Amino acid sequence: MKIEEEIKGAESIGIGGHIRPDGDCVGACMALYLYIRKVFPTKKVEVFLEQPSEVFRCIKDMDKIRTDVTADEGCEGSFDVFIALDTVKERIGVAEALFDKAKKTINIDHHISNPGCGTVNYVDAQASSTSELVFRILKEENLDEEIAKAIYIGMAHDTGVFRYSNTSPETLQIAAKLIAFGFDFPEVIEKTFYEKTYVQNLLLGRALLESILIMDGKCIVSGIEKRTLDFYHADAKDLEGIVSQLNMTKGAECTIFMYQTGVLEYKVSLRSKGKVDVSKIAVYFGGGGHVRAAGCTMNGTFYDVVNNLSLHIEEQLKQAGVIE
Ligand code: AMP
Ligand code: MN
Ligand code: MN
Numbered sequence: 001m002k003i004e005e006e007i008k009g010a011e012s013i014g015i016g017g018h019i020r021p022d023g024d025c026v027g028a029c030m031a032l033y034l035y036i037r038k039v040f041p042t043k044k045v046e047v048f049l050e051q052p053s054e055v056f057r058c059i060k061d062m063d064k065i066r067t068d069v070t071a072d073e074g075c076e077g078s079f080d081v082f083i084a085l086d087t088v089k090e091r092i093g094v095a096e097a098l099f100d101k102a103k104k105t106i107n108i109d110h111h112i113s114n115p116g117c118g119t120v121n122y123v124d125a126q127a128s129s130t131s132e133l134v135f136r137i138l139k140e141e142n143l144d145e146e147i148a149k150a151i152y153i154g155m156a157h158d159t160g161v162f163r164y165s166n167t168s169p170e171t172l173q174i175a176a177k178l179i180a181f182g183f184d185f186p187e188v189i190e191k192t193f194y195e196k197t198y199v200q201n202l203l204l205g206r207a208l209l210e211s212i213l214i215m216d217g218k219c220i221v222s223g224i225e226k227r228t229l230d231f232y233h234a235d236a237k238d239l240e241g242i243v244s245q246l247n248m249t250k251g252a253e254c255t256i257f258m259y260q261t262g263v264l265e266y267k268v269s270l271r272s273k274g275k276v277d278v279s280k281i282a283v284y285f286g287g288g289g290h291v292r293a294a295g296c297t298m299n300g301t302f303y304d305v306v307n308n309l310s311l312h313i314e315e316q317l318k319q320a321g322v323i324e
Contacts, residue, residue, distance in 0.1 A: 001122045003137045006106055007036070010080035012044040014102065016095040018087035019050050020236060020267075023192060025086040026052045027154020028108070028130040030059045032083065034147045035138055046079075048095035053237045055192045059153065060146040069094045078102055085109070086130035088288070089117040108133050110158075113279050113288030125290070128171040129158035135174050148181035149188060156189055160244060164292070165274070193241075200238045203228070207242045207257065213249075214306070218322055219313055220252040223302050226260040236267065247271040253322055254278060256309055261297065266305050270294045275320040281312045 007013055015033055017025035026049065033047040048066045056062055082102035084092055086109055089099050099105055107118030110133060112125040127133050131154025138147075155175060159167045162175065179185045196204070203224060211222035222242075229235060236259060243257040254276045258266040268285075270278035271293055278294040285308070287296025298305045317323045 001108075001120070001137045002139070003032070003035070004039075004139065006120060006137075007040070007043070007081050010043065010104070012046075012079045012081075014046050014048060014079040014082040014095065014098050015085065016048040016082065016087075016092045016099065017085045018091040019093040021049050021052045022086075022240070023056070023157025024129040024131050024154040025049070026056045026059065027150045027152070027157065028085045028134045030056075030062070030065075031131060031134050031138075031147050031150035031154065032085065033064070034060060034150060035142065038144065038147070039139075039142050048092075048098065050093055053240070055195070056153070058188055058191060059150050067094075069098060080104065081106060083108065084118065085134070087111075088114050108137070110290075111279075111288055112290055113283050113294070126166075126168070128164075128166045128168060129155045131155045131158070132171055132174060135178075140177070143181065145181040145183050148178040149183040149185075152178040152183070152185060153188060153192055157193060161189055161193060166290070166292075196241070197238070199232045199234055200240075203232060203234060203238055204242050204245060207239075207246065211246060213252070214310060215314060215317060215323060217251045218253045218317055219256065219310065220246050220249050220254075221256045221306055222246055223258040223266065224260070225302075226262075229259065236261075243269040243271050247273070253317060254313055256306060256313075258298075258302070258305060260302075264299050264301060264304075266298050266300075266302070268296050268298050268305060268309070270296075270309070275322055276313055276316045281309065281316075284312065285309075 015029050017029045029047050036045045051067050078101040081104045082099045083106040105118040106120045108122045110127040116123045131151045135151050207222045247255040254272040258268045261267050272278045277291045279289045282289050282294035282296040285296040
């Protein structure tokens with residue numbers, strides 16, 4: 001797929017990513033947005049996202065992101081092309097209606113749980129990130145430092161800074177081309193990935209301190225209640241990275257981390273070291289993701305959620321011969 005071909009003849013293009021956008025989602029959306037604006041200055045292009053974390057301010061034109069959908073787009077002003085990145089259409093959020101009304105829809109994603117929801121689909125579950133897929137559909141000669149930075153941030157975030165097993169030789173070859181554009185990549189990674197506010201570190205500390213081991217230490221579980229978030233004046237964006245830290249526990253094959261989103265409702269993040277396919281489990285509970293990283297929303301108390309998930313995890317661990 002080449003974007004030039006796909007948007008040929010289109011005068012208006014909408015771009016959207018998933019709710020609670022992560023680095024890959026923000027990077028992929030902004031890179032494509034910046035590219036289309038640069039290469040096709042006469043086309044109307046808009047990017048729709050839920051408000052991303054402040055750390056992504058270093059990406060150019062973050063203030064152009066539309067977090068709302070106004071009446072003119074909602075009524076007659078539909079887009080010629082709407083591109084959904086890093087998601088299925090059900091997770092786009094407010095702009096889902098724009099996807100539905102667009103004359104042509106394109107879906108670019110790397111989630112194994114995504115069957116492809118556009119009229120044109122580019123879904124590659126082997127790819128490190130949607131940002132890597134965005135790189136592939138752009139002409140290298142049209143890239144610039146700002147576009148390269150956005151793609152790099154996306155790839156770095158979804159690969160845990162190029163250390164997860166989704167990092168391929170191609171991922172690193174692309175990363176090498178990107179840093180050659182000259183942006184300050186150590187600074188960008190430090191500020192968007194590693195640096196935490198004091199409160200974020202306190203929440204990480206609590207999640208670690210209050211974690212429990214189940215299944216003979218093969219699964220680590222932790223959660224943050226709504227009242228804890230409120231106490232620290234924090235929100236879901238302050239919990240980024242906690243699940244990965246838990247999953248670094250020696251001996252644990254997988255991790256359940258959840259935070260409360262409502263009365264008897266939790267957003268669940270699952271991580272695995274490879275023996276458990278957490279995407280399968282998340283899909284079963286109405287979510288999705290990758291083999292080693294997936295998520296869903298579940299109802300019940302903290303312990304209801306743990307019990308429901310652990311049945312599936314236990315079954316897979318038994319099949320893999322990890323437990324008896
Ligand atoms: P998270 O733990 O929420 O950061 O998500 C881990 C991975 O699973 C990411 O690639 C998410 O995009 C994906 N994911 C999380 N929740 C869902 C969901 N409800 N539906 C589909 N994919 C999800
Ligand atoms: Mn994502
Ligand atoms: Mn992604």
